[in-house]
Amino acid sequence: MSIFKWHEYMLPVLKALPQDQITVRRDLIELVAEATGITEEDRKEFISSGQPTYVSRISWATTYLHRAQCLDHPQRAHYAINDLGRKLQAQFTDEISQNDLTKFAQDHGIQDPSGVARKKLNDEERTVDKQEAELTPTEQMETGLVRLHAGISADLLERLRNNAPVLFELGLPASGGHIIKLLVSFLQVKQGDHDPAQTEQER
Structure with a gap:
């Protein structure tokens, strides 16, 4: 390319x-x-x-x-x-x-074109910052959303592992919500099948 x-x-x-x-x-x-x-x-x-x-x-x-x-x-x-x-x-x-x-x-007396104050980074963060600096702001935002999604996925799986299998199978309330419905919603969002407009109409 x-x-x-x-x-x-x-x-x-x-x-x-x-x-x-x-x-x-x-x-x-x-x-x-x-x-x-x-x-x-x-x-x-x-x-x-x-x-x-x-x-x-x-x-x-x-x-x-x-x-x-x-x-x-x-x-x-x-x-x-x-x-x-x-x-x-x-x-x-x-x-x-x-x-x-x-x-x-x-x-020439002009402020940083990025409009964002630079912060001090540790070695690991500095490596990530250097890699992401090569991306446009739009691509950086998309990368951030991917990371956020991955973090939510890991947290959800950890929560599921900590619940009794019978609750998972029956879809009974656990940790304040219905696991089966939560999984279905999560998978729809992950697969891109979630329609925000439809969700808005359902509210």
Whole structure:
């Protein structure tokens, strides 16, 4: 696969924007996609929301550049490179990392483009943080939901193991709820069969 990490699209975005011209977002994405060799196979890769992965990553690269005031945003979905963006491009000719952009912005009196205060991490957390920094915020959120789901699964199984088998088989109240109904609901959510709209109507 030739899809870059999101921050690796920042320099191609700057290079793709014509000088002194405003470019529509969808056209910018296609210019970057062509310049970075996005294939037809790459276009078939999607994030869970249904958006193509390459579109999501190029969009986040564009968003961060705008937050760092390296792109002008005269109207919705329209972008243009400015003097600060050209300076960033000239300073980083091979690749721009998120840390590079943050430091560049701060050196010019602009707050961290991520908008999130960095916290101290222990060695294990620092490793996870480094891995997740390569994901877009959308992908980080999806990863977090997967972890949360896994944690709930483990907790549920542990609770079930601590109940008497007869209660499990009969579906009688245990630990304040009906185990069978809980399992059915849980499995529906896990398999993607749960319909939030239907649940809302049932309330």
